Amino acid sequence: MKQVLILNGDIEKNASTNFLINAYKQGAESAGATVRELAIIDLIFNSNKLFNNRQIAELEPDLQKALTAIRQSSHVVLFCPVYVDHIPAKIKGFFDRLFMPDQIFTTQQQNVNNNFSGRSARIVSILDEATFKEWKANKKTTYLSIKKVVFEKCRMSPVLTNTIGELHSLENHYSQKWLAKMEKFGTQLI
Numbered sequence: 001m002k003q004v005l006i007l008n009g010d011i012e013k014n015a016s017t018n019f020l021i022n023a024y025k026q027g028a029e030s031a032g033a034t035v036r037e038l039a040i041i042d043l044i045f046n047s048n049k050l051f052n053n054r055q056i057a058e059l060e061p062d063l064q065k066a067l068t069a070i071r072q073s074s075h076v077v078l079f080c081p082v083y084v085d086h087i088p089a090k091i092k093g094f095f096d097r098l099f100m101p102d103q104i105f106t107t108q109q110q111n112v113n114n115n116f117s118g119r120s121a122r123i124v125s126i127l128d129e130a131t132f133k134e135w136k137a138n139k140k141t142t143y144l145s146i147k148k149v150v151f152e153k154c155r156m157s158p159v160l161t162n163t164i165g166e167l168h169s170l171e172n173h174y175s176q177k178w179l180a181k182m183e184k185f186g187t188q189l190i
Contacts, residue, residue: 002189004028005073008039009080009091010126016167016175017079017126023179024077024124027186038069040094047093059097067098074119075189076156078146081126087146099150117155122190123147124162124182132165160190 006025010017025035043062059067070076080091123146127135151159167175 002028002031002033002075003073004033004035004075004077004186004189005069006035006037007076007078007080008037008041009078009088009094010039011041011081011088011090013039013041014081016170017081019167019170019175020124020126020164020178020182021079023182024079024186027183028189029186031187031189033075033186033189036069036073038066040066040091043094045094045097047090047097049093049096063094063097066094070098070116076119076121076151077124078121079124079126080146081128082131083128095146095150099154115155116151117157119156120190121151121156121159122161122185123151123159124164126164127166129166132163135163135165158190 006021008017008021021037025037028035043066045060045063080087147159147161162181164178165174167178169175
């Protein structure tokens with residue numbers, strides 16, 4: 001049975017993010033997957049890297065639980081709103097703390113292994129209106145740092161991405177189109 005971990009990276013827990021998460025979750029559960037959801041904003045941890053990568057700081061209990069959940073999953077889906085060209089600091093801190101260079105690969109000192117080979121991932125980036133207009137003009141995305149530096153460096157493959165513009169209303173054609181897509185991706189477990 002496939003284990004899916006949904007990381008909710010919405011610091012405001014907007015209805016539009018929950019709308020997409022619920023569609024994906026419904027699709028995955030209908031395909032027989034076990035789905036676990038983790039809201040990063042609810043975790044208690046210091047989002048700053050300590051010791052400038054020279055020394056690994058002890059992970060707080062919430063980060064230890066999150067790392068265990070990632071290790072137990074076969075597919076990770078990150079739903080992350082992007083506001084005015086940046087990823088919220090707590091979300092970036094989550095990845096900085098869990099996937100520091102010394103933690104990503106097996107080290108001789110602490111024997112920490114964050115090689116997630118055999119797992120796949122998806123990043124659903126939900127852009128605000130200004131960022132979406134800019135994205136349509138130049139197609140530059142801010143989630144590439146998480147895709148390349150975190151997921152792919154940890155050997156997750158494939159890492160699929162979606163860029164969604166602001167969902168002004170959950171009932172309009174654009175929102176319904178993305179609802180159907182998220183449910184389909186969930187059903188396909190991709």
